[in-house]
Amino acid sequence: MSSIWGRNIRISLFGESHGAGIGVVLDGFPSGLVLDMDRIAAEMARRRPGTGKHATARVEADQVEILSGVHNGKTTGTPLCGIIRNTDTKSVDYAELQVLPRPGHADYTGQVRYHGNNDPRGGGHFSGRLTAPIVFAGEICRQFLETRGISIGSHIQSIRDIYDCPFDPCRVGEAELDLLRTMPVPVNDRSCAQEMLDAVEEARLGMNSLGGIVETAVAGLLPGLGSPMFRNVEARLSSMLFSIPAVKGVEFGDGFALAAMTGLEANDAFFMENGHVSTKTNHNGGITNGMPVIFRVVIKPTASIYLEQDTVNLETGTDAKLSIKGRHDPCIAFRAVPVLDAATAIVIADLLLDSNQEPEAIDS
């Protein structure tokens, strides 16, 4: 069950980086959604390694073939399977990694976990390539959420020491979030985009890499989404977000900054706004009181760097040196944005379908 997630909508991911193909089954997805295939392709393109200098040179068409679950352009309600062929696989690049595991990768862990039977090529099932079917599944979920008035979007909060302005946690909405989806470097303050790209280029020239922080917002939620204790919005989101390779931290609302605040500062006071209960601040972004859910995720620096690194030789049991070849992004935070949007959409859609959410449950 390790690569299956969800309760109402279950996604079942499969595939290895350099195998025949990768894909996903969406089980339990509602029937009747007219799929916008162009927007699915657009999201796949956002995640795909590009031609820009900050992206890997690997080129994959990432064309999704839908095998089931769609009839006459609409979802049928029965399992929807999408597959993506792996077309640009050069396994020769990865031959030595079974012996010399890459620091920061799952090469060593994966071999131990699967007794050496796992597919070592390109990280196998541990590969970041598995985020492609997440984007596919997530965009379908997002199109469903749109029919319910819910928007999702993300911006790059920081790369190294370059910071974008954060979302306005009480006011962020659909127009702003949709706009981010169209930007090559999605930021709120456009002036920082070039600085970020420059920092990444500098790392690339130094055969090194950078990480970053991405901030995501969900707007348009009705109050009361999620359930105590283990099915609250924060718990469900984090269980999905930490499944994305390179994510090492997740914080909601003011997150870790809350540690230095007082209760008076941290509490979000209620007030009435146009006849609805609202809050003046949104320091606790994960409570679904109808305010936007805001969270930040840290993406660690790309583990694959060209500088020589220390490792071990698993055959000889001795220390060794490793120089990684192949094609690698010097910063994957950019490509993480559509993945985080997609992952968020899957979680929110799954929660939204909880039957108990229905207001008319019982009248006895």
Place this chain on the structure above:
Amino acid sequence: MSSIWGRNIRISLFGESHGAGIGVVLDGFPSGLVLDMDRIAAEMARRRPGTGKHATARVEADQVEILSGVHNGKTTGTPLCGIIRNTDTKSVDYAELQVLPRPGHADYTGQVRYHGNNDPRGGGHFSGRLTAPIVFAGEICRQFLETRGISIGSHIQSIRDIYDCPFDPCRVGEAELDLLRTMPVPVNDRSCAQEMLDAVEEARLGMNSLGGIVETAVAGLLPGLGSPMFRNVEARLSSMLFSIPAVKGVEFGDGFALAAMTGLEANDAFFMENGHVSTKTNHNGGITNGMPVIFRVVIKPTASIYLEQDTVNLETGTDAKLSIKGRHDPCIAFRAVPVLDAATAIVIADLLLDSNQEPEAIDS
């Protein structure tokens, strides 16, 4: 399924803060563990509101009655149910909260979620009191983990601007972690304990509250624990940790600090140490390569403060003022420590029982 968690060991939590009782069922717990009831009582006492100035004045014996699953002092392998009676409930304290929801609490959300049918007294099932059965279940899991050589412990990393020294991420071990369990204010550098208490006392006198950061370590793991994609150690831990009230952020290894590091700095280089694969650093603490798993959790300031706050009157739909009465900790980070230890133990025990972990899986 909202209050059920786990796959091999499933815990099913129940109860409301001011109802007849609270408790937990452990389903799937292995048979044959001799329970140390004294240590269970000791952990319950660590979580229980104390007599210290930094603790709430509510007094609960928190005596757990085991209804099933234990025979002749040993676990039977069939469901283990423990219940705790609520003895010190003054519901009169909470009467007005259905009309005037407390900022930072689930009073408003809970009413919307359950159409006004939820038990509003003391937060009902949303109450921090539900962490008592987590401590009970977690300590049982920890005693199981001990038979496998695994240790868990936590220290207060910070309260406001007062910082303890962090764990040595490569060297932290059983003796150090067990010692923390015996300290009223569990810190690595004992000199900061009084400072922390003073800061909390200052907040209490100001009718305000404080939060904090807790750092937890798991030592003694074998490499290869957890599975891609959604059953990795970080995803499973976070799904449990964010279910604990007041937790607003979780980070593994260097966490958010990784955003300002380069790949070379962030990667944990391998080396051979006494014939085993080890790493020189542990910036990514959540990968189970045999190194300790280290993570930090932020606990927001207690939402219940005595200062007057803005809220709304849900009956009249107008703005209102609220002064919270009752008994409340000015800082719950201290009491969160045994809860985080327990929650961690539940997650690690559940992962440890994954059948595929067994090394002799197939020989064909």
Place this chain on the structure above:
Amino acid sequence: MSSIWGRNIRISLFGESHGAGIGVVLDGFPSGLVLDMDRIAAEMARRRPGTGKHATARVEADQVEILSGVHNGKTTGTPLCGIIRNTDTKSVDYAELQVLPRPGHADYTGQVRYHGNNDPRGGGHFSGRLTAPIVFAGEICRQFLETRGISIGSHIQSIRDIYDCPFDPCRVGEAELDLLRTMPVPVNDRSCAQEMLDAVEEARLGMNSLGGIVETAVAGLLPGLGSPMFRNVEARLSSMLFSIPAVKGVEFGDGFALAAMTGLEANDAFFMENGHVSTKTNHNGGITNGMPVIFRVVIKPTASIYLEQDTVNLETGTDAKLSIKGRHDPCIAFRAVPVLDAATAIVIADLLLDSNQEPEAIDS
């Protein structure tokens, strides 16, 4: 997860026959149902060993204490826990069973399964006593189903060679099903009740036991309940029904008799009736096309009989003789009726809450 069942409503059963108590947690039950405690008590009484000659002499009050999940007489939506104390336990009766396992019981299997750590007294968690919390949980679910116009009831189809008339599979409805609930020996043709009791009395005098077949009907369902492939009504019902001790067969509609029929005989032809799609026959009772769901369950003869039987001595590894003492029903088919009603209610309620059942799912 072995004693947890369900998806929307999850029941978590716990307890051993001769431990402190038994019980159940209902997680995910909708909020707002006014519980009729008298009818819960009435169903508990139906299952309880009676004073009649065909029932065991064990006397248990079977008073359920509700610990959580009910406030002001209504369900809160958060976990509902009910516990039943074991009051009439004479463990001395069962001392030798760990050495001399009873044929037809789980004494031997249970010891192997739990490495001798299971509670052997009275079958422990394997005991038929665990059907008491099923009746409690099921009656709550049935009261919920009633608010949706759904009725459930059962009659004794046969005891040895004495047969009651079957339900009219197309016409069975609420009045008939509710009436069965009030009868000491629930049968459609009242003339067979005494004959059945006489057969059981004869078996009792012969220190032997009898089994029987129970037929259950669910009326008032709307078409379209359940989902392909594994969440269809038959699969979900059978997974619950085979969890009831002594059930060894389940058949829907004409069941095994279909093997000797032709397609023309077996197919249920559609026709319009009062503007609704209906069928002229109901040979396939498990398809939720809006017709009643009909199924039969075989209850094997009580395994505990007073005649001497062959067994083995697990200590010495030699053949042995066993005479079972204690109090045992000569036929448990009668007491199985409320258990089957309850089990059915749990399954149907769980399926009914599937979110995709909602007709207004998407309009895009």
Place this chain on the structure above:
Amino acid sequence: MSSIWGRNIRISLFGESHGAGIGVVLDGFPSGLVLDMDRIAAEMARRRPGTGKHATARVEADQVEILSGVHNGKTTGTPLCGIIRNTDTKSVDYAELQVLPRPGHADYTGQVRYHGNNDPRGGGHFSGRLTAPIVFAGEICRQFLETRGISIGSHIQSIRDIYDCPFDPCRVGEAELDLLRTMPVPVNDRSCAQEMLDAVEEARLGMNSLGGIVETAVAGLLPGLGSPMFRNVEARLSSMLFSIPAVKGVEFGDGFALAAMTGLEANDAFFMENGHVSTKTNHNGGITNGMPVIFRVVIKPTASIYLEQDTVNLETGTDAKLSIKGRHDPCIAFRAVPVLDAATAIVIADLLLDSNQEPEAIDS
């Protein structure tokens, strides 16, 4: 989650009868199994509509392409996805079925369930064609079970009034079960095979159809498999078996015949045999005391028959007549045999991987 089944090994089925393809993901399958692709092909061929007179004329190559989870001929431990293209789809055959639902099929139910959005061609996801990926997944599980000494096999117990001899419930073993796998009409008494074929041919000529009963045995199990209450072998098997289209009844051991037996007759007395605990009879075949698990399944007559039948016109809401065209087996009991073998293998493999099965669980 409707088309996902399992706990340790999870299978996720997808596809529609006349869509692009069908398939299955096996999640959690152990690593290191060398797949015998020839035997997978042989089992697929057993299920495939043949050229015999008792089989449908539809011809599908049913070539499975493995997209993931196998590397160097061995399972990797990560999700294994196999897909089968639909090549012989003549949707024109099914055009009118949306308006005139076939009796005994899910045409009407499916439309209600999915608000008319389901794929109506050939039953869509409700089609018997979805048993092809079950055979694929099941044969992989069976090859795993073989490494543990477990055998599975089935014979046709009856077609109409023609009966094969049943298995010897205490003695059935590997050689006998493997032999059945090689027979076009798998029966214990070969003399009845032609009689069965003749009966089916007679039905075919009459444009009608027949059902049958299949008996399945699992040999080589160790005692102690399965758990109380809901994870016992019978409950898990039945939940899978009733998911196979046309199955309307399941009984274990003597099944429904137990209703006419006494306790003395029904109990399986223990005795020592070659140093192991054994039983003299096996009337309760579903208890895993180390004896074979025996069960029977009834397959209803093929619903698609050529005789004119009554139905309704869903557009006009009036009664109507229907003559089904296309290609249909006059008896699917034969082709059900490999499906039942496969389904059984999936269930037993899933249970076998329960972590608590490990004997060395705790030593404290």
